[in-house]
Amino acid sequence: MNKSLFNLSLIIGLMISLPIQAQEVTWSIALHGGAGGVSANLTPERIAEYELHLTEALNIGKEILNNGGRSLDAVESVVRYLEDCPLFNAGKGAVLTADGKHELDAAIMDGSNLMAGAIAGVTDIKNPISTARMVMEKTPHLLLIGTGASAFAKENGAEIVENEYFSTPARLEQSIRIRVQQEQASPIGTVGCVALDTFGNLSAATSTGGMGGKMWGRVGDVPIIGAGTYANNQTMAISGTGHGELWIRQVLGFQVHALMLYKGLSLQEAADEVIFDKIAPMGGSGGGIVCVDKEGNVALVFNTGMMHRAWAKSNGEWGVGVIE
Numbered sequence: 364m365n366k367s368l369f370n371l372s373l374i375i376g377l378m379i380s381l382p383i384q385a386q387e388v389t390w391s392i393a394l395h396g397g398a399g400g401v402s403a404n405l406t407p408e409r410i411a412e413y414e415l416h417l418t419e420a421l422n423i424g425k426e427i428l429n430n431g432g433r434s435l436d437a438v439e440s441v442v443r444y445l446e447d448c449p450l451f452n453a454g455k456g457a458v459l460t461a462d463g464k465h466e467l468d469a470a471i472m473d474g475s476n477l478m479a480g481a482i483a484g485v486t487d488i489k490n491p492i493s494t495a496r497m498v499m500e501k502t503p504h505l506l507l508i509g510t511g512a513s514a515f516a517k518e519n520g521a522e523i524v525e526n527e528y529f530s531t532p533a534r535l536e537q538s539i540r541i542r543v544q545q546e547q548a549s550p551i552g553t554v555g556c557v558a559l560d561t562f563g564n565l566s567a568a569t570s571t572g573g574m575g576g577k578m579w580g581r582v583g584d585v586p587i588i589g590a591g592t593y594a595n596n597q598t599m600a601i602s603g604t605g606h607g608e609l610w611i612r613q614v615l616g617f618q619v620h621a622l623m624l625y626k627g628l629s630l631q632e633a634a635d636e637v638i639f640d641k642i643a644p645m646g647g648s649g650g651g652i653v654c655v656d657k658e659g660n661v662a663l664v665f666n667t668g669m670m671h672r673a674w675a676k677s678n679g680e681w682g683v684g685v686i687e
């Protein structure tokens with residue numbers, strides 16, 4: 364090849380490779396609004412309603428990340444939106460305990476320094492995820508419970524509400540079905556978000572009313588760091604939804620991290636292994652996880668008929684879904 368022909372082919376080669384480089388993933392985000400079996404009242408209209416709110420939540424996170432914001436801010440803002448949306452089992456719309464109250468759990472984790480904050484069994488904090496973040500940033504502790512968490516939230520200006528604020532007609536009806544008709548408590552509706560930002564930092568946030576009809580005082584996997592919520596810049600960030608006792612017994616979030624770090628599995632391989640090989644054989648009502656890794660890969664894995672979910676990457680790829 365003569366020199367000018369060589370230069371020409373070099374330029375063409377560069378032009379071809381430029382769009383590929385431009386598509387490099389600099390941020391990514393994934394969120395869920397709970398997993399469970401497909402119920403008879405899941406009409407196309409209802410699915411559309413869920414997808415609308417999941418997309419709105421996703422857009423909040425995308426905007427923060429696209430403007431160079433931090434993953435910690437993105438996951439907190441997305442979860443706050445989902446807590447305020449009555450469709451989900453977190454904040455307004457949370458399920459009821461066996462004695463007819465709402466007790467909420469939430470956690471947030473910063474994968475850049477392994478700092479985390481969580482609250483459990485709170486009855487009057489409007490947005491538990493923001494108080495969890497305050498625990499991380501303003502106290503030497505990681506997990507505050509019940510009235511201690513509420514007192515801390517009040518002192519720090521968090522919005523406090525009556526317990527009835529969290530009730531919706533749908534949850535009250537569900538609570539009666541669980542108590543009177545012994546309906547199987549369904550874990551659908553916990554919310555969570557994970558994100559990678561342009562600084563390479565991973566964060567995770569999860570918020571829930573827990574399992575419908577739970578004993579008062581019961582705490583699930585969500586505020587247990589390494590179970591339902593985990594983030595580590597070395598590997599990935601994860602938020603889970605499902606039968607919390609199983610998530611805790613399997614230390615599920617940390618397992619995904621460990622499978623990637625010590626066994627060299629990809630994000631998808633590790634996520635599949637924990638859901639299908641670890642959780643599924645333990646029975647329970649199943650569930651799912653959303654994860655992003657340090658390269659911006661996204662994994663959404665569930666062993667139930669549906670998981671409310673949405674995800675996006677800086678290269679323009681995105682998706683939203685409810686049923687399988």
Ligand code: ASP
Pocket residue numbers: 397398452549550551552553571572573574582583584585591603604605606607608
């Ligand atoms: N994992 C939650 C809990 O056990 C429930 C759920 O995800 O729906 O508290």
